[in-house]
Amino acid sequence: MVLRNAFTVAFAAAALVGSTAAQATGSREKLCPAETPCCGLYGDCGIGAFCLGGCDITMSHSFKACVPNPVCKSGTYKLDSLDDVQDIGKYLGDNSKINWQAQGTPKVYNDGLLLTMSEDSSGTLLASTFYVWYGKICAKMTTSQGRGVVTAFIMMSDVKDEIDFEFIGTDINHVQSNFYSQGVTDYTQTKNLTVSPETVSKPHEYCLDWKPEELTWSVDGSDMRTVKKSDTWNATANHFAYPQTPSRIMLSLWPAGKAGNAEGTVNWAGGAIDWHSPYMTSAGYYAAKVDQVTVECYDPPSGVKKTGNKSYKYTDKAATNDTVEISNDFVILGSLEDTGENPGDASKTKTSTSTSTNSAPQVPGGIIGGGGRQEPTAAPQSTGSSGSSGSSSSDAFDQGTSGKSAGVAVEPSLHKIGGSAIAIVVTVLGLLVL
Numbered sequence: 208m209v210l211r212n213a214f215t216v217a218f219a220a221a222a223l224v225g226s227t228a229a230q231a232t233g234s235r236e237k238l239c240p241a242e243t244p245c246c247g248l249y250g251d252c253g254i255g256a257f258c259l260g261g262c263d264i265t266m267s268h269s270f271k272a273c274v275p276n277p278v279c280k281s282g283t284y285k286l287d288s289l290d291d292v293q294d295i296g297k298y299l300g301d302n303s304k305i306n307w308q309a310q311g312t313p314k315v316y317n318d319g320l321l322l323t324m325s326e327d328s329s330g331t332l333l334a335s336t337f338y339v340w341y342g343k344i345c346a347k348m349t350t351s352q353g354r355g356v357v358t359a360f361i362m363m364s365d366v367k368d369e370i371d372f373e374f375i376g377t378d379i380n381h382v383q384s385n386f387y388s389q390g391v392t393d394y395t396q397t398k399n400l401t402v403s404p405e406t407v408s409k410p411h412e413y414c415l416d417w418k419p420e421e422l423t424w425s426v427d428g429s430d431m432r433t434v435k436k437s438d439t440w441n442a443t444a445n446h447f448a449y450p451q452t453p454s455r456i457m458l459s460l461w462p463a464g465k466a467g468n469a470e471g472t473v474n475w476a477g478g479a480i481d482w483h484s485p486y487m488t489s490a491g492y493y494a495a496k497v498d499q500v501t502v503e504c505y506d507p508p509s510g511v512k513k514t515g516n517k518s519y520k521y522t523d524k525a526a527t528n529d530t531v532e533i534s535n536d537f538v539i540l541g542s543l544e545d546t547g548e549n550p551g552d553a554s555k556t557k558t559s560t561s562t563s564t565n566s567a568p569q570v571p572g573g574i575i576g577g578g579g580r581q582e583p584t585a586a587p588q589s590t591g592s593s594g595s596s597g598s599s600s601s602d603a604f605d606q607g608t609s610g611k612s613a614g615v616a617v618e619p620s621l622h623k624i625g626g627s628a629i630a631i632v633v634t635v636l637g638l639l640v641l
């Protein structure tokens with residue numbers, strides 16, 4: 208949730224794809240309108256990519272607006288090239304061809320992918336095109352560091368169940384673990400886990416063992432924290448506040464401490480970003496590096512309604528474990544002008560969207576603040592397109608070397624604690640309710 212909210216802000220400065228006209232937002236009380244039926248990850252309504260990953264059926268115009276979630280794919284994903292990565296502005300839903308969607312600028316470096324964040328960019332987000340509905344998900348990665356710089360490895364469902372590893376750039380000896388249910392911001396569940404010696408200079412393996420009844424965070428093979436579903440009952444909501452819906456894998460580097468972000472977010476992230484810090488690479492950006500992701504899909508729980516094996520599909524807005532069906536429904540959009548309600552003809556997929564006649568927003572993140580929030584934001588700026596700038600050998604990159612010892616990283620005097628959660632809660636509730 209912290210993450211989602213901050214992404215909202217982060218990607219607010221990203222390219223406006225489509226119209227600059229006022230954009231509708233969706234909520235459970237007020238669904239997205241027919242013209243822009245899909246409620247995307249950040250709460251705003253649109254077409255195209257809005258209807259693919261992150262489309263929230265509880266806030267969209269209809270269940271059909273959101274394309275069903277492709278099922279889990281076990282595998283070892285070696286992220287050593289951009290061959291399996293496609294920019295969010297190009298992906299139309301055919302996950303047999305591509306496993307990762309990118310927003311921002313991932314770059315190939317030393318058998319891994321750098322998630323880069325240059326000055327005034329919104330960072331980089333990689334999301335799996337398939338969903339996991341229970342499984343063991345591991346990422347071998349290093350983090351970035353410095354005030355306001357946050358690296359993350361999370362699971363996020365379309366109805367905002369969430370499981371987090373979040374790395375605050377001022378505390379490279381810990382990772383924050385957290386989980387959320389349906390977007391309810393209960394920060395009391397945050398727990399710091401120790402990473403030895405630190406998260407920056409050498410990769411560690413972070414794993415989430417997500418079972419229907421139990422969730423375990425581990426680092427380098429050591430279990431660090433376990434949460435039992437049975438301990439999460441929320442009587443008000445009348446369900447377990449436990450992540451229980453199909454979720455995408457997300458890896459990201461984002462500027463939580465960017466000027467203009469909510470004060471609570473900035474404080475939580477250790478302060479305002481220094482765009483000239485020694486932690487930036489010689490090529491002039493912050494970077495985290497993901498070497499590999501492994502996924503072991505677990506069998507669906509017994510008792511699940513199964514009418515196929517291609518997608519997860521919600522059958523009810525309660526969006527709990529027993530309202531997900533495994534079906535054969537599968538939708539590939541004809542173009543980014545299409546939606547789940549009107550998917551177009553994928554066999555006649557246009558190679559370019561330059562002929563676009565529909566001015567509705569087609570890629571989430573194209574609206575300031577994700578709807579209804581009052582924060583000052585940076586001027587719109589264009590996102591890097593995935594891979595297009597990643598090949599130059601002048602992008603020399605050194606990480607964790609040249610005298611940057613781990614301990615030096617933390618700047619305690621600027622590291623504020625306390626109070627931050629409230630500010631974030633207020634911001635997020637504003638987003639969800641409006």
Ligand SMILES: *[C@@H]1O[C@H](CO)[C@@H](O)[C@H](O)[C@H]1NC(C)=O
Pocket residue numbers: 375377378381397398399623624
């Ligand atoms: C986790 O560590 C950070 C320092 O990095 C501290 O500000 C925060 O209060 C800690 N959180 C918990 C829940 O202990």
Ligand SMILES: *[C@@H]1O[C@H](CO)[C@@H](O)[C@H](O)[C@H]1NC(C)=O
Pocket residue numbers: 391393441442443444448
């Ligand atoms: C329980 O669920 C209700 C309704 O979704 C929510 O408002 C409340 O914050 C939740 N309580 C906790 C402790 O998460």
Ligand SMILES: *[C@@H]1O[C@H](CO)[C@@H](O)[C@H](O)[C@H]1NC(C)=O
Pocket residue numbers: 419436447508509510511512528529
């Ligand atoms: C959903 O969760 C409930 C409560 O934990 C459990 O009893 C039930 O078996 C689950 N249903 C499915 C289909 O997993």
Ligand SMILES: *[C@@H]1O[C@H](CO)[C@@H](O)[C@H](O)[C@H]1NC(C)=O
Pocket residue numbers: 515516
């Ligand atoms: C999905 O189901 C079809 C038909 O029942 C079957 O032929 C196919 O092997 C199944 N695919 C997987 C991945 O289980």
